[in-house]
Amino acid sequence: xxxxxxxxxxxxxxxxxxxxxxxxxxxxxxxxxxxxxxxxxxxxxxxxxxxxxxxxxxxxxxxxxxxxxxxxxxxxxxxxxxxxxxxxxxxxxxxxxxxxxxxxxxxxx
Amino acid sequence: xxxxxxxxxxxxxxxxxxxxxxxxxxxxxxxxxxxxxxxxxxxxxxxxxxxxxxxxxxxxxxxxxxxxxxxxxxxxxxxxxxxxxxxxxxxxxxxxxxxxxxxxxxxxxxxx
Numbered sequence: 001x002x003x004x005x006x007x008x009x010x011x012x013x014x015x016x017x018x019x020x021x022x023x024x025x026x027x028x029x030x031x032x033x034x035x036x037x038x039x040x041x042x043x044x045x046x047x048x049x050x051x052x053x054x055x056x057x058x059x060x061x062x063x064x065x066x067x068x069x070x071x072x073x074x075x076x077x078x079x080x081x082x083x084x085x086x087x088x089x090x091x092x093x094x095x096x097x098x099x100x101x102x103x104x105x106x107x108x109x
Numbered sequence: 110x111x112x113x114x115x116x117x118x119x120x121x122x123x124x125x126x127x128x129x130x131x132x133x134x135x136x137x138x139x140x141x142x143x144x145x146x147x148x149x150x151x152x153x154x155x156x157x158x159x160x161x162x163x164x165x166x167x168x169x170x171x172x173x174x175x176x177x178x179x180x181x182x183x184x185x186x187x188x189x190x191x192x193x194x195x196x197x198x199x200x201x202x203x204x205x206x207x208x209x210x211x212x213x214x215x216x217x218x219x220x221x
Contacts, residue, residue, distance in 0.1 A: 043212030099152035
């Protein structure tokens with residue numbers, strides 16, 4: 001069964017304390033892996049797309065990487081405004097998308 | 110740009126009632142989709158469309174109908190509402206199926 005698992009469920013960081021979020025997947029024939037950010041009461045907002053193992057994407061304090069079985073979202077020197085829930089989604093064959101349950105990140109000033 | 114617009118933002122229904130959740134996008138996107146988001150479950154795909162006149166089922170399609178008569182609009186119909194359909198519903202669109210999706214701000218639906 002296709003599955004996406006994110007860890008940890010919740011993460012509290014001091015401002016400036018770097019860390020990584022994990023997204024592991026068991027989807028066969030991955031077509032793409034997507035990272036989104038979701039703020040309370042809002043829809044997810046796109047961050048990155050990764051299509052093949054070894055690919056990396058970077059934007060400000062965020063960097064996403066992809067292997068054959070998992071993806072990492074690295075957050076370097078986070079700020080309070082980075083506090084949000086980070087969602088991982090994979091595109092499987094047949095135009096299906098599967099989302100993880102997310103990592104709730106809190107950055108404390 | 111308005112992006113993806115969902116209406117209504119909030120709705121309360123009684124069991125057995127029917128209703129339509131509206132979704133419109135102004136970006137000329139071919140791919141549109143509907144998700145529900147429940148605590149501890151993540152976003153789950155209900156139905157999707159790869160273009161006008163074409164729809165298909167996602168992971169949790171039971172109890173919902175969709176149609177896509179235009180590129181811009183993709184309404185979701187609840188045929189006979191059940192308490193298990195209480196959720197937050199998100200509509201999304203993308204240029205093509207393998208492109209990043211743009212999400213609306215959701216419809217919060219409660220069924221009593």
